[in-house]
Amino acid sequence: MTSIIATTDLCKTFPGAGRRAPSVPVLSGITLSVEPGEMVAVVGPSGSGKSTLLYCLAGLEPVNSGSVRVAGQEITTMSRRRLSALRRERMGFVFQQYNLVPSLSARENVALPLRLARRRIDHGAVDAALDAVGLAHRGGHLPGRLSGGQQQRIAIARVLAATRPGIVFADEPTGALDTSAGAAVLRLLRSAASRERGVVVVTHDLEAAAMADRVLVLRDGVIQRELVGATPADVLCAIQTAAVSA
Amino acid sequence: MIRLILADLARSARVWTGLFVLSAVTGAVGLLGVSLLVSSGHYSGDTRQLSASSGQMVLTFTSISVFVGLAGAANLTVAIQRRSFALWQIVGVRPSLVGLVVLAQLAIIGAAGAATGCLAAAPGLDPFFTWVQGAWTGSERIEPHVGTATWLGTIAVVAGAVFLSGLRGAVRASRVAPIDALREPEPPQRGMGSIRWVVAVGALAGTVALGWRLGDASFEEQVNRGMFLIPALTGFLAALGPILFPLVLRAWTALVPARLASSWFLARHDARYRLSRSTAVIGPLMVGIALAAGFYTGAATFGAAAGAAWTTDPEVVVLLLGGPLVVSAASAAVTVFMASGARDRAAALVQAAGGQRRTVILAAVWEALIHAITATTLGTAVTVTGAIYLARAVRIETPQIAWPAIGVVAVGGAALLLIATVIPALSALRTPLSRVLAES
Numbered sequence: 032m033t034s035i036i037a038t039t040d041l042c043k044t045f046p047g048a049g050r051r052a053p054s055v056p057v058l059s060g061i062t063l064s065v066e067p068g069e070m071v072a073v074v075g076p077s078g079s080g081k082s083t084l085l086y087c088l089a090g091l092e093p094v095n096s097g098s099v100r101v102a103g104q105e106i107t108t109m110s111r112r113r114l115s116a117l118r119r120e121r122m123g124f125v126f127q128q129y130n131l132v133p134s135l136s137a138r139e140n141v142a143l144p145l146r147l148a149r150r151r152i153d154h155g156a157v158d159a160a161l162d163a164v165g166l167a168h169r170g171g172h173l174p175g176r177l178s179g180g181q182q183q184r185i186a187i188a189r190v191l192a193a194t195r196p197g198i199v200f201a202d203e204p205t206g207a208l209d210t211s212a213g214a215a216v217l218r219l220l221r222s223a224a225s226r227e228r229g230v231v232v233v234t235h236d237l238e239a240a241a242m243a244d245r246v247l248v249l250r251d252g253v254i255q256r257e258l259v260g261a262t263p264a265d266v267l268c269a270i271q272t273a274a275v276s277a
Numbered sequence: 278m279i280r281l282i283l284a285d286l287a288r289s290a291r292v293w294t295g296l297f298v299l300s301a302v303t304g305a306v307g308l309l310g311v312s313l314l315v316s317s318g319h320y321s322g323d324t325r326q327l328s329a330s331s332g333q334m335v336l337t338f339t340s341i342s343v344f345v346g347l348a349g350a351a352n353l354t355v356a357i358q359r360r361s362f363a364l365w366q367i368v369g370v371r372p373s374l375v376g377l378v379v380l381a382q383l384a385i386i387g388a389a390g391a392a393t394g395c396l397a398a399a400p401g402l403d404p405f406f407t408w409v410q411g412a413w414t415g416s417e418r419i420e421p422h423v424g425t426a427t428w429l430g431t432i433a434v435v436a437g438a439v440f441l442s443g444l445r446g447a448v449r450a451s452r453v454a455p456i457d458a459l460r461e462p463e464p465p466q467r468g469m470g471s472i473r474w475v476v477a478v479g480a481l482a483g484t485v486a487l488g489w490r491l492g493d494a495s496f497e498e499q500v501n502r503g504m505f506l507i508p509a510l511t512g513f514l515a516a517l518g519p520i521l522f523p524l525v526l527r528a529w530t531a532l533v534p535a536r537l538a539s540s541w542f543l544a545r546h547d548a549r550y551r552l553s554r555s556t557a558v559i560g561p562l563m564v565g566i567a568l569a570a571g572f573y574t575g576a577a578t579f580g581a582a583a584g585a586a587w588t589t590d591p592e593v594v595v596l597l598l599g600g601p602l603v604v605s606a607a608s609a610a611v612t613v614f615m616a617s618g619a620r621d622r623a624a625a626l627v628q629a630a631g632g633q634r635r636t637v638i639l640a641a642v643w644e645a646l647i648h649a650i651t652a653t654t655l656g657t658a659v660t661v662t663g664a665i666y667l668a669r670a671v672r673i674e675t676p677q678i679a680w681p682a683i684g685v686v687a688v689g690g691a692a693l694l695l696i697a698t699v700i701p702a703l704s705a706l707r708t709p710l711s712r713v714l715a716e717s
Contacts, residue, residue, distance in 0.1 A: 120631065124714075
């Protein structure tokens, strides 16, 4: 079975602050894979490179070296046009906030990737996706009229409505939510990982990380540990150990 | 409080720069008009009358553009910073202080901009008077007489106009619940304030007074009143902008199907959603079209009634329409520039959803065209209405509508809006997606 994401020796550096300042390595030699049906959490202290890793995996941030394959396709050498098409058809994003285009209603946001792909919009599928996240009754509302948790759920509905499921990237999806709204979003993300779809979650939330099949502990741009079937206590211990060993 | 005012001015430089530039342009045009009026007092006879009437006309025509342009820009200045004002309240700044700070900022920027504009215009006073003299025949040479009082008066009037234009927005900024502002950074468009209603009623009364029994008046009186009819009607519609412009925009954009292109779909929704910005952009362009076309329509109508072609000296046209058109053009461009800060995120969100860069650029092009077409529709409606009324009043069969003037100003305005909209969109595409999306 083809991994939905596979990276080999991925490296990323940011330029230094001044002209003569040395560049700053952010990710070093990252090799990982995400299989369909799998939910993978990336944890680590602030500044460890978690979000940068997510953006590199999604092709939102160019890499300096190494390989990133999404659904079997190498994205580091892909043209912008093909990358847009791949993003539209196979990727979904859930950010901490401002997930949605503010001028479009919830229903229009869910259908946006289909519209951008010039595909016929299956309104039944859009409504089903809204129903799956429990927001069928809020489809006509603008994002500004929805709570943070509801906006996150709409973002997930957008992923569910895509006709060719691939990978969901979630960056601190529960960071701005209360406990119950966060739990609802996590359950939806968990259920989004299906036979054809993988989920990558960057989080500080131990409970969120513990819901994943695997947890990658990142420190200074390097994967220091990998946990399988971890509890929140295991995740906390791994993060603390990584901090001490560094 | 002074630290808060200055720090915020520096942080929101793009927004305040726009208002500063517009105040400067208004100050420069205002000084030229006022100098004609003030200098007339030093002469007598025809020279005095020519100078005074020229100054009055420049100021009357320009005041419509200034009212629309400054009102839109000042309101937008406050609307764009709604989120910042909410954050101030969250960190403990009293709501009343928020309003005070915003008003102080408006007054500072208005005064500084007007002073800069006056300073920039000062060296041009002598050449301006020499050039204006070319439009007059048989009058003695006049010199500009501009004293400190004229300078200070012009600066005070422009600063006061900026202050009053932003007053309602500032009061609303201090009353909005912080959490509402954070959740919905773009304020919902709300009807008209009392100042706008007063201006609308005044402009309507002026329109009625100018048009009342115009057909029964002498030809000279018809000319004197008729030439101001379309500008007065323009002022009335411009004052109703917050109600009227969104209606027209929604009505005609609904006729074009959303499936035309995803870029059209995005632009249409954005123009309808960001009504403060749309109103602020449409107003000045509509005024520019209606004033220019109204002038030529009036001239052609009275020329036809007199049975001879009515020639208009280029100097007279530039003298009467130059100021309003410059202020209108500056208002439209500056407004788009001020509001372009939101483009980075909008472009990033569309790209994250799988949109191509081409889609983002095309959406910006559509957006500029939506604003330009709405303004042209309104400006044309005013001109055609005025032309039909004037034609009936002077008893000619065919209304003399100045289509070339409508076309020239509309195309020029559309080109200006395209440049002002597309350049920030291209700039937004240069910002790394990850950085924009990571910012909260």
